[in-house]
Amino acid sequence: MPAVDPFRAPGRWYRACLHAHTTSSDGQMPPESLVRHYRQAGFDVLAITDHWHVTDASERSTDDFLVLPGIEYNARGAGVGHLSSFHVVGVGVRDADTEANAPPAFVDAIHAQNGVAIVAHPSWSGLDAADLLTAAAADAVEVWNAGCELEVARGDSSPQWDAALSRGAVLGGVAADDSHFPGLDSARAWVALRLAALTPENVLAALRDRCYYASRGPVLHAVEAEGDTVRVACTPARAIHVLGPPTAGAGLNAGVMGLAHRAERRRREDSWAEGTTDGELLTGGTFHLPPSARWLRVVVEDASGRRAWSNPLWRTAQGWAAEP
Numbered sequence: 658m659p660a661v662d663p664f665r666a667p668g669r670w671y672r673a674c675l676h677a678h679t680t681s682s683d684g685q686m687p688p689e690s691l692v693r694h695y696r697q698a699g700f701d702v703l704a705i706t707d708h709w710h711v712t713d714a715s716e717r718s719t720d721d722f723l724v725l726p727g728i729e730y731n732a733r734g735a736g737v738g739h740l741s742s743f744h745v746v747g748v749g750v751r752d753a754d755t756e757a758n759a760p761p762a763f764v765d766a767i768h769a770q771n772g773v774a775i776v777a778h779p780s781w782s783g784l785d786a787a788d789l790l791t792a793a794a795a796d797a798v799e800v801w802n803a804g805c806e807l808e809v810a811r812g813d814s815s816p817q818w819d820a821a822l823s824r825g826a827v828l829g830g831v832a833a834d835d836s837h838f839p840g841l842d843s844a845r846a847w848v849a850l851r852l853a854a855l856t857p858e859n860v861l862a863a864l865r866d867r868c869y870y871a872s873r874g875p876v877l878h879a880v881e882a883e884g885d886t887v888r889v890a891c892t893p894a895r896a897i898h899v900l901g902p903p904t905a906g907a908g909l910n911a912g913v914m915g916l917a918h919r920a921e922r923r924r925r926e927d928s929w930a931e932g933t934t935d936g937e938l939l940t941g942g943t944f945h946l947p948p949s950a951r952w953l954r955v956v957v958e959d960a961s962g963r964r965a966w967s968n969p970l971w972r973t974a975q976g977w978a979a980e981p
């Protein structure tokens with residue numbers, strides 16, 4: 658299925674939680690309370706992903722709030738070794754596959770039910786890029802997991818994602834709460850999905866097509882790449898970076914002494930996107946990549962250190978595209 662550029666797709670943005678637990682596994686809230694909680698927190702979509710258990714509360718969906726069934730698998734059985742903490746989340750799954758016992762089988766089981774497979778919290782799991790590549794058929798990886806950050810400061814899996822991308826993996830990046838204690842570890846990370854309308858089919862298609870970006874707060878308005886030039890527009894940020902293969906990145910930092918590497922600040926008179934500069938902070942910029950950059954992705958960091966992450970773009974014979 659062709660990937661879609663979320664910044665050019667028709668429709669509007671919807672906020673989704675793709676990873677959360679209830680009392681059906683080790684979460685503290687029953688499903689009906691968790692649905693109310695996320696709805697009140699301003700989300701539009703909640704996928705409930707209990708360990709080895711499909712919690713289906715989709716009857717609680719309304720016109721303006723969608724509840725999707727889901728599951729979280731973890732590797733188990735003899736000889737699984739350090740991979741016992743290798744977890745894979747399935748969104749849109751209706752039945753647990755109790756025979757599956759390893760990450761590639763989890764991904765297959767999720768896809769067999771037309772679900773979306775997400776490798777959960779690689780940093781928390783102690784996974785390296787080679788481990789990730791064993792589940793490279795997955796749709797995405799959690800670049801940020803709020804619960805893992807709060808509990809053990811292993812929320813960020815950017816290095817594993819980048820290494821896998823540099824080795825040819827085609828994986829989206831999501832941010833997720835992985836909430837077990839709603840109120841303490843919820844509404845801290847999400848994906849902004851670009852949808853023509855709020856339906857389960859559209860949510861799953863957008864996740865498959867990487868028609869979204871991940872965030873803990875900042876809003877991405879535009880990511881445009883042409884030739885060796887990338888333009889970004891966003892809410893006020895203290896740093897904007899365009900990442901690529903090793904040594905190929907570019908970045909802008911806010912402030913009069915803010916370092917610019919292969920980049921220029923966006924100026925008030927620039928007309929290519931909405932907005933202006935915001936005091937010392939950045940609301941966009943123009944970045945220049947070396948020809949060695951075969952893929953790129955954008956990270957924006959606000960004044961509090963919260964980030965937003967675009968999905969990757971790949972350099973193709975027809976120019977930059979949302980798939981290789």
Ligand SMILES: [Zn+2]
Pocket residue numbers: 729744777778
């Ligand atoms: Zn997990």
Ligand SMILES: [Zn+2]
Pocket residue numbers: 676677678729777835
């Ligand atoms: Zn979890």
